[in-house]
Amino acid sequence: MNILEVRNLSKSFDTQDVLKGINFELSQNEVITIIGSSGCGKSTTLRCINLLERPYDGQILFHGTDITDKSVNRNEYRSKVGMVFQNFNLFDNLTVLENCTIAQRTVLRKNRQDAEETARLYLKKVGMENYINHPVTKLSGGQKQRVAIARTLCMNPEIVLFDEPTSALDPEMVGEVLEVIRSLAKEGVTMIIVTHEMAFAKEVSDRVIFMDEGLIVEAGSPEEIFNNPKEERTKQFLRRFV
Amino acid sequence: MTIDFTILVSVFKRNWPLFEHGIKITCIFAVIGTVCGLLIGIITGAIRTMKTDEDDSMLKKILVTFGILFTRFYIWVFRGTPMVVQATFIYYLLRPVFHWNTTTASLIIISVNTGAYMAEIVRAGIQSVNEGQLEASRALGMSYGQALFHIIMPQAIKNTFPSIGNQLIVNIKDSSMLNVLSVTELFFQTYSIAGSNFRYIETYFISAIIYLLLTSVASFILNRMEKRMDIENNAKIMEYAS
Ligand SMILES: Nc1ncnc2c1ncn2[C@@H]1O[C@H](COP(=O)(O)OP(=O)(O)OP(=O)(O)O)[C@@H](O)[C@H]1O
Numbered sequence A: 001m002n003i004l005e006v007r008n009l010s011k012s013f014d015t016q017d018v019l020k021g022i023n024f025e026l027s028q029n030e031v032i033t034i035i036g037s038s039g040c041g042k043s044t045t046l047r048c049i050n051l052l053e054r055p056y057d058g059q060i061l062f063h064g065t066d067i068t069d070k071s072v073n074r075n076e077y078r079s080k081v082g083m084v085f086q087n088f089n090l091f092d093n094l095t096v097l098e099n100c101t102i103a104q105r106t107v108l109r110k111n112r113q114d115a116e117e118t119a120r121l122y123l124k125k126v127g128m129e130n131y132i133n134h135p136v137t138k139l140s141g142g143q144k145q146r147v148a149i150a151r152t153l154c155m156n157p158e159i160v161l162f163d164e165p166t167s168a169l170d171p172e173m174v175g176e177v178l179e180v181i182r183s184l185a186k187e188g189v190t191m192i193i194v195t196h197e198m199a200f201a202k203e204v205s206d207r208v209i210f211m212d213e214g215l216i217v218e219a220g221s222p223e224e225i226f227n228n229p230k231e232e233r234t235k236q237f238l239r240r241f242v
Numbered sequence B: 001m002t003i004d005f006t007i008l009v010s011v012f013k014r015n016w017p018l019f020e021h022g023i024k025i026t027c028i029f030a031v032i033g034t035v036c037g038l039l040i041g042i043i044t045g046a047i048r049t050m051k052t053d054e055d056d057s058m059l060k061k062i063l064v065t066f067g068i069l070f071t072r073f074y075i076w077v078f079r080g081t082p083m084v085v086q087a088t089f090i091y092y093l094l095r096p097v098f099h100w101n102t103t104t105a106s107l108i109i110i111s112v113n114t115g116a117y118m119a120e121i122v123r124a125g126i127q128s129v130n131e132g133q134l135e136a137s138r139a140l141g142m143s144y145g146q147a148l149f150h151i152i153m154p155q156a157i158k159n160t161f162p163s164i165g166n167q168l169i170v171n172i173k174d175s176s177m178l179n180v181l182s183v184t185e186l187f188f189q190t191y192s193i194a195g196s197n198f199r200y201i202e203t204y205f206i207s208a209i210i211y212l213l214l215t216s217v218a219s220f221i222l223n224r225m226e227k228r229m230d231i232e233n234n235a236k237i238m239e240y241a242s
């Protein structure tokens, strides 16, 4: 069964239709990347899935339940769907470790010891175990993003959404973050990744979605999209990256 | 037109116990008013920034809307009228209900008055914390209240600490208005002393010097606290950098 099904997702800001009916599904352990030019609605799609934006129309089924329904506990749902932001959005008043424990303690109601144990585990995984008590404001961009990924993983989410996780990084730090995401993909973490890193998308995804002007133009395996795109718009977009 | 130094000394010596009592009361009112005012300001400032969204229940929408209107009204009235007027009016208005003495009434009024200023300071502080941190907390499943308490408010208070501290200085001076309710603070004492020895210039000169000393000491302490906050941060950084 699909873990997530997006049906006819629509969203507008004021008079601008940003999403005009998005349909796709995500199955367990699958990695989907969404590509497309700036302003086509990639971030809005992720933000709707996480309910940071309220969809205007359509359904988002999580294990078959429509989470746009008012009766759904949105905080509980969000704790199961992690989100990694372009600008990291770490909590500046907390240390690296606390960034990773605060939601475990407040949302999952874990005690300090359990929360810290989990946090150490994931901080180790992203290679940040030596910075545990470091204030986050002094970390480099790549380090911040790795902490942000650990913070999300600590909630043990069923899906992780990445919104251009490397776009705000200096070029020399892109690699370390992609390396972490690559290892998650290998472990079978279910993910939706919005990215402009085409080589990475090709390598890591099970399926690639190309969006343009609020619609999915084409979806398929990395082979299909990158080597044999059917749509003219996809070809045009990809031409920019070769 | 001149200040007679020997008279000054004798006025000071003869009336020191009265001045001392005034200093004590002024300090108590200033400190309690500032601390309670900050608490009131944190609560009302937080309410002022609450938002409803379409998916919230009707009850929540009504409560939040009412809360926002109420805090706006409170801030408008208490910042827009002099504390002398507030003190007199509220004391007499509510005396039949609470049967309160002037000391209790004055303490409450200075707190509520300070709270209105603190609310605006806290609101500005909340707005100074970048929106991304709130989104990240929400994306992890934290409620608005949890995000506010653990993430946003600590930073809001830290960012606006100079303005918050300034309210203590203001209160050292403005508690003098409570003389209308016969609170025996420094101004009331000065007024009484001068009224009995007719040495207005010397008595008020002493009073002014005492106020200046009190506000200077308060400034000094506040500056130290501010520096300490920064030093604690830097120390953390130094410790882990080595
Ligand atoms: N909060 C908002 N209010 C108004 N318009 C918005 C808002 N958020 C996004 N938009 C608009 O919606 C459109 C799609 O934005 P979105 O951020 O989803 O694009 P994107 O595909 O993520 O682009 P990018 O690659 O630049 O991140 C844009 O035209 C943008 O201006």
Ligand SMILES: [Mg+2]
Residues within 6 Å of the ligand: A042, A043, A044, A163, A164
């Ligand atoms: Mg975007």
